[in-house]
Amino acid sequence: MRDRLIFAGQLLFTLLVAAFLIVPAALSMLAGVTANYFRGISSGFTLQWIVQVWDLYADTIGRSFLIAGATLVVTLLIGIPAAYGLYVRGGRLARAIEEIITLPLAIPGLAIALALLLTYNGFSDFRRSWLFILAGHVVFTLPFMVRSVMAIFSAIDVKTLDESASSLGASPLRRFLDVIVPNARPGILAGSLMVVTLSLGEFNLTWMLHTPLTKTLPVGLADSYASMRLEVASAYTLVFFCMIIPLLIAMQMFATWGEASGVRK
Amino acid sequence: MRLKTFVWLCLLPLAVVVLAFFVLPMVRLMIVGGSGPQGLAAYAAILTEPRYRATLINTVVLAAGTTIVALVVATVAGLFLQRTRFLGRSVLVAMLTFPLAFPGVVVGFMIILLAGRQGLIGDLTLRVLGEKVVFAYTIQGLFLGYLYFSIPRVILTIMAAVEKLDPSLEEAARALGAGPWAVHRDVILPALGPAFVASGAIAFATAMGAFGTAFTLATNIDVLPMLIYTEFTLSANIAISAALSVGLGLVAWAVLALARSFGGNSVAAAG
Numbered sequence: 001m002r003d004r005l006i007f008a009g010q011l012l013f014t015l016l017v018a019a020f021l022i023v024p025a026a027l028s029m030l031a032g033v034t035a036n037y038f039r040g041i042s043s044g045f046t047l048q049w050i051v052q053v054w055d056l057y058a059d060t061i062g063r064s065f066l067i068a069g070a071t072l073v074v075t076l077l078i079g080i081p082a083a084y085g086l087y088v089r090g091g092r093l094a095r096a097i098e099e100i101i102t103l104p105l106a107i108p109g110l111a112i113a114l115a116l117l118l119t120y121n122g123f124s125d126f127r128r129s130w131l132f133i134l135a136g137h138v139v140f141t142l143p144f145m146v147r148s149v150m151a152i153f154s155a156i157d158v159k160t161l162d163e164s165a166s167s168l169g170a171s172p173l174r175r176f177l178d179v180i181v182p183n184a185r186p187g188i189l190a191g192s193l194m195v196v197t198l199s200l201g202e203f204n205l206t207w208m209l210h211t212p213l214t215k216t217l218p219v220g221l222a223d224s225y226a227s228m229r230l231e232v233a234s235a236y237t238l239v240f241f242c243m244i245i246p247l248l249i250a251m252q253m254f255a256t257w258g259e260a261s262g263v264r265k
Numbered sequence: 266m267r268l269k270t271f272v273w274l275c276l277l278p279l280a281v282v283v284l285a286f287f288v289l290p291m292v293r294l295m296i297v298g299g300s301g302p303q304g305l306a307a308y309a310a311i312l313t314e315p316r317y318r319a320t321l322i323n324t325v326v327l328a329a330g331t332t333i334v335a336l337v338v339a340t341v342a343g344l345f346l347q348r349t350r351f352l353g354r355s356v357l358v359a360m361l362t363f364p365l366a367f368p369g370v371v372v373g374f375m376i377i378l379l380a381g382r383q384g385l386i387g388d389l390t391l392r393v394l395g396e397k398v399v400f401a402y403t404i405q406g407l408f409l410g411y412l413y414f415s416i417p418r419v420i421l422t423i424m425a426a427v428e429k430l431d432p433s434l435e436e437a438a439r440a441l442g443a444g445p446w447a448v449h450r451d452v453i454l455p456a457l458g459p460a461f462v463a464s465g466a467i468a469f470a471t472a473m474g475a476f477g478t479a480f481t482l483a484t485n486i487d488v489l490p491m492l493i494y495t496e497f498t499l500s501a502n503i504a505i506s507a508a509l510s511v512g513l514g515l516v517a518w519a520v521l522a523l524a525r526s527f528g529g530n531s532v533a534a535a536g
Contacts, residue, residue, distance in 0.1 A: 006445075010345040017342050017416060018360045024375035025364070027385060031378070038383055078278045085275030088268070097276070101283055106518040107291075108474025110490050111510035114497060115290035118297050118507065135286045142282070172271035201368040203477040208494075218477075222370045225481055230383055237374060244366050252359070 025241070032235035049235035053224075057236060060220035064243075067130060067216060068199040071137040075195050078138075079145030080188060084180055086146070087153040088162070098150075102143045109204030112139065117208060130214045136205040141198050145191035152187030153180075190254050197247045201240075217243075291514075298511050301504020308508045317509070320487040327408060327488065328472035332465050335415035339464070340457070343423035358424075365417045369477020376410040376482060377401045404486050410478040415468040422467070426460030466524030470517040489513055 032050065036043035082101075086094040104112055116136055120127050152158075158180060165175045181188075203218040210219050217240060224233040299305045311317045346358055364372070380386045381401040390398040400406045430453065438448045476490040483491050493513065497506035 007349065010341065010349075011351075014342040014345050014357060014361075017338055018357055020379075021364050021413065021416065022360045023385065024378040027378045028374065074282075078282055081275035082279035085272045085279075088272050089276070097279075100288065101279070103518065104287060106470065106521045107514040108476065108490065108510070108517055110474065110476045110493055111294065111514040112287070112290070114493070114507060114510050115294035116286065118503070119290040119293045138282060139287045142279075146279075166268075172268050176271070176275075197366055201366060201371075203368040203370050203480075207476070207480065218368045218370055221368075221374070222477075222480060225370065225374050225377065230378075233374065234378075237371060240371065248363065248366055 028234045028237045029241065030234075031231055032238035034231065037230050037234070049231045050239070052232055053236045053239060056232075057217070057220045057224070060215045060217045061239065061243075063130060063214065064200055064217035067134055067137060068196045070134050071141055071199040072192055072195050074134070074138050075142050075145040076188070076192065079142055079191065080149055080181060080184065081176070083146045083149035083153065083184075083187075084176060087150050087158065098146070101146060104139050105143055109136075109140065109202075110208065112136065113205045113208030116205075128211050128213070133206055133209045133214060133216065136209050137199045137202055140202060140205060141195040144194045144198065145188075148191030148194065149184050149187040152184045155187075156183055158183060186254065190251070193247055193251045193254065197244055197251070200243055200247075294507050295511050297504060298508035299504070301502075301508075303504065307504050308512065310505060311509055311512050316487075317492065320489055320492045323487055324473060324489040327404070327411065328469050330408060331411040331415050331472045332468040335412055335419045335468050336461055336465055338412075339416055339419035339423050340454075340461075343420045344427055344453070346420075347424045347427040361420050362417045364413060365421075367414065369414065369475055369479075370481050371477075372410050372414045373478045373481025375413060376406050376478075380406050380409065402482055402484055402486075407479065407482050407486055407488070410482055411472045411475060414475070414478065415472060418471070419464040419468055422460050422464035423457065426457050430456055463524045466520045470520045470524075473520075474513060474517050 030041070031037040033045050033047065034041055034043060035046045035048075086098055113136060116132070117127075120132065126132055161179055161183060162175055165179045166172075170178070201218055202216075203222065206216050206219055207222065210216065215223070221233075221236055221240060224236050228236075298307055301307050303310065306313075311321055342361065346354065346361075364375075367375070378384055379401070380399060382397075382399055384399065384401060387397040387399050390396060434452050434456070435448050438452045443451065474490060475488075476494070479486075479488050479491050480494070489509065490513070493506045493509045496502040496509065
């Protein structure tokens with residue numbers, strides 16, 4: 001009897017915590033398709049707010065995908081070789097480099113954004129283009145890619161693979177392309193999902209780095225929360241949820257790899 | 266091409282990008298912080314200037330409060346979820362970790378939907394108490410927002426730590442006659458100590474630096490990231506805002522370094 005009470009109490013508490021997290025998200029999805037949120041669902045469902053979001057903010061949605069895609073390409077091109085280099089080199093220097101590239105996870109985005117602004121303010125073409133935001137996103141997401149791939153290298157004992165390929169006479173580049181990269185696929189995939197999800201949702205850096213012509217989706221969201229009616233803000237948030245939920249589900253499916261790499265957001 | 270050369274070539278793009286877009290900018294930030302009209306004194310302004318000091322205290326209290334409540338909530342829920350198996354458990358775990366991917370601004374909007382003018386809490390209190398309770402844009406609302414993004418992070422760490430607990434210790438305690446409370450107090454909670462420090466540090470550092478949530482909710486509340494933002498954009502106090510953000514970065518980094526020495530994960534990410 002006592003055990004049942006304790007169980008019921010803990011379950012109720014946990015359900016309340018889950019409700020605190022999920023109810024507002026559900027409300028926002030609902031509000032995004034409700035004709036008049038103040039009057040409630042009885043006012044009927046509509047897609048007019050979604051259409052309005054599309055009219056107002058389509059460019060931010062497209063730009064967010066562009067930046068997330070570009071961030072992914074850059075972090076793949078830089079991150080995979082870097083993870084290999086750091087893993088093979090090892091030792092104190094590799095650890096120090098890993099330490100430095102992981103710093104952007106600890107330092108608030110606001111500080112990094114200020115630093116970028118103060119450094120590149122003079123380069124006005126670069127400063128005004130979306131490439132400036134790309135630079136910020138790459139710095140912020142790169143450690144996830146590098147660590148995710150490095151974790152796979154230690155999990156699958158890539159050194160032995162590399163040595164056997166080497167003993168067969170393959171050059172370092174051939175070995176990297178034909179042996180290392182294919183074997184690192186799970187880590188590359190986990191890292192890629194993480195990079196795209198983080199880039200799509202990045203606000204702290206992007207808010208400081210954006211210009212009126214380079215707004216991304218989260219920047220537009222902040223805009224709509226401050227100045228649009230609740231239904232439009234909700235519909236916009238709904239669009240964002242639709243973009244990241246498939247990524248989250250995919251990430252969950254590869255969760256075992258994520259845990260193996262210790263990468264978590 | 267020898268392996269050594271190839272390894273250096275592999276590291277070269279990383280070095281260029283990290284130097285150009287992270288290391289040099291951070292150095293520049295530190296230099297700018299000390300080159301305003303006040304010189305290096307700008308770095309002390311956070312403590313000497315009463316308005317900045319009040320903001321710092323505000324932020325630390327808010328972050329500490331968030332950390333403590335998040336730890337308590339996450340420990341109760343995490344122990345329960347890791348120890349019991351029931352129908353729908355995995356759905357519940359997924360629900361509790363789903364908000365990890367929300368940017369800080371979205372978290373702020375979640376609080377508006379709960380405690381804003383058209384929010385759920387206002388609606389319920391109007392019906393029950395006859396008075397609409399609205400607090401999204403107050404310090405309580407901000408606190409709720411910080412809890413919102415902290416709880417999932419802490420729960421994950423606590424659940425992982427609970428999974429690694431040695432059940433034989435609890436069995437031994439029970440065999441020696443300890444009741445459930447004594448087992449929790451003397452065996453389980455002390456064993457979770459490192460996880461508390463690690464996840465607490467992550468929660469604290471994230472709350473200290475949270476910009477998105479504060480940006481949405483803290484229009485009238487002074488917290489450090491908002492102070493840095495307004496000093497930079499509205500007052501054009503570039504040196505002070507640079508010095509303040511160097512200070513904020515150092516605090517967040519130091520707290521997380523401490524967490525890692527307890528075996529935690531240094532990933533704080535957005536908020």
